[in-house]
Amino acid sequence: MTVKTNVNVEAQAIEAKKASKKLMVLSTEERNEALLHLADVLEREYETILAANEKDLEAGREKGFTEAFMDRLSLSKERISDFAQGLRDVSKLEDPTGQVLSDWTLENDLRVEKVTVPLGVIGMIYEARPNVTVDATGLALKSGNAIVLKGGSNAINSNAAIVEVMHKGLAETKVPKEAVQFIASTDRAATNELFTMKEHIDVLIPRGGGKLIQAVVENATVPVLETGVGNCHIYIDKAADVEKAINILVNAKTDRPAVCNAAETLIVHKDWLAENREALVKALQENDIQVHGDEHVLDVLPGSVPAGEEDWANEYLSTDIAVKSVDDVLEAIEHIETYGTKHSEAIVTEDEEAAQKFFALVDAAALYHNASTRFTDGGALGFGAEIGISTQKLHARGPMGLPALTTIKFLMKGTGQIR
């Protein structure tokens, strides 16, 4: 597979739009059958994909990428089977389109139905993770959308091969292969072209690090589904149960430090800290948690280093944690308001009133009372599939399932009604 450097992004987007019209008239079953067939074909043709993946890995080794990066890039027969299984799982989910959200009849007998329909064309911009190529295609086709894929340059051979195999598979289904467009370019200009293609692309979904997402949000005129960073806080209130508090803190910080629903800052009530210092110190030490604390914390927690302004805003994605001490729940809420990213925020307390204040005043997608922030996740919440975790307020907020890939139409059925 040769990677072109000159691609006609607009022509591909137009093809996707045309294909999306064909997708709209397919039945749920026809789309599910295509997903199942894609799964089989991916497993059957895994060697083609692995051969292409080897090229990306070789280039990656030459560039000296980190182990974690190489791990995400690297495919195997088993991983490809996992992708296939993912498609089979998605095929079993409820069709998010064609759902009548509400219906009523006006006094003049005009019937009104508010029905979910596909968005049309999804533009997916992501980093060097070949799994997204399959996942995103599965979610798009399941929800009746065409997709334009623009993956990270360092996975371009793997992605090209995956799409080639999927195209081959789609040719044997009712889904037109033009519904899956792959921008085979390592040129950043190709990505930028997608930003303004409002006529052909209905929504852009950036998946990856903060910088990628910000670039899309700031430059795109196509609407964006923003999935963002999580600077999540655990607030241990004066009236917090010590066991719950420590369990939740340790879990939210250390279960998977690199994910967006992990805790990055502990806010702790000074009275609780005074009373439970020893238990907290023990837990922090046992779990190798490095504290960056404010002045009061530095005095109280041994081994802590001073926290600067940047620590309050930092998404460590490691076992480091910023620790801020406060005098009451309102001070905690204010700190979250200043530094939070509106993702997931938790309060640990036995005081119902404090919890209610926290729920009412903290502006975030997910709020927790006496539970770990780690549950902000489509899988954990039982959504079946997750597009991402939205940190925006419009359209979808928090973990997004398949319905986030739909819009609505009002369908009016009359017998000649005029106004």
Added chain:
Amino acid sequence: MTVKTNVNVEAQAIEAKKASKKLMVLSTEERNEALLHLADVLEREYETILAANEKDLEAGREKGFTEAFMDRLSLSKERISDFAQGLRDVSKLEDPTGQVLSDWTLENDLRVEKVTVPLGVIGMIYEARPNVTVDATGLALKSGNAIVLKGGSNAINSNAAIVEVMHKGLAETKVPKEAVQFIASTDRAATNELFTMKEHIDVLIPRGGGKLIQAVVENATVPVLETGVGNCHIYIDKAADVEKAINILVNAKTDRPAVCNAAETLIVHKDWLAENREALVKALQENDIQVHGDEHVLDVLPGSVPAGEEDWANEYLSTDIAVKSVDDVLEAIEHIETYGTKHSEAIVTEDEEAAQKFFALVDAAALYHNASTRFTDGGALGFGAEIGISTQKLHARGPMGLPALTTIKFLMKGTGQIR
């Protein structure tokens, strides 16, 4: 009231954000009481408002504005009473916040609630229509949101007086007067400042002509609720009932030609046209509808003038109409795809299959089978209040009621759950 030219837009937005926090903890009743009180105060202080309005009218007369423009600008005791009645009506509507959209319990007994909450701060950018100042404030407060108002320069004295009166009224309620911010500037730079104030403003709503809306959509990084132009089509199919077709056409074109759900183009099947030419000609003549037709139409409909490319895209907002003849429903759908604005589109036919194709393939907020496009309206659909008609696909599409001014929070109630 002196109009300042130097305003601190950011300081006002920050005040609005602070006030929005206070609004969030008020009860439905407290917000409704504030609306009712505002209604009374507006009626009581109408003379202050009329005096300020007179200044705007005088300036408008000097500038030689059109009669229609002056009419929209002009206030009277009765109009102010209408505004007050509008607030009273809104106070009676269901609170769109605090609604539990869904709730479930995970296997580990973590309770999940998906609840509607206010967006926070709404930025309203509108033209010289003082009624929007009151309407938008009412909808914002009803839904628990603060609002930043930036109205058209030519109504600045009227708007300033209305806000002054409302502030006076709010001082006697639980709603902080800072929840209603008025940008008292005629400087366009003040509007532009709102475009990027993402930290303090949660959504911008432009209300007015296409140019205003496009300026906001293209330049704002704050999310926008886009209400757009309506280039709506009536497609008269081969199998259309002649009476229904003509009634719907005349109603959609002439009932209120200047509104966005009025028809701008008639697409007509050539066979139907051949058979029903006389009836159509009679209806067009009786209703003074000026036809801009394609070549076939020019031959068939007397008095029609040639339609150019610009006619197919034009929102006439008059009794002019573009007429396109087609050979089948797919050609009609294609024309709508090329020139439509995804607002409201109608098919008149007795052929169920043609109607189904139209419903499946036309990409628009509202689709009609055998009814006039004029029903795309929050009032007509029974929404109680209408924020505008969204021509975007994300968040809200079509007529937007109060729920469009809310977002959601996931509220998780646990007993120490970790993952």
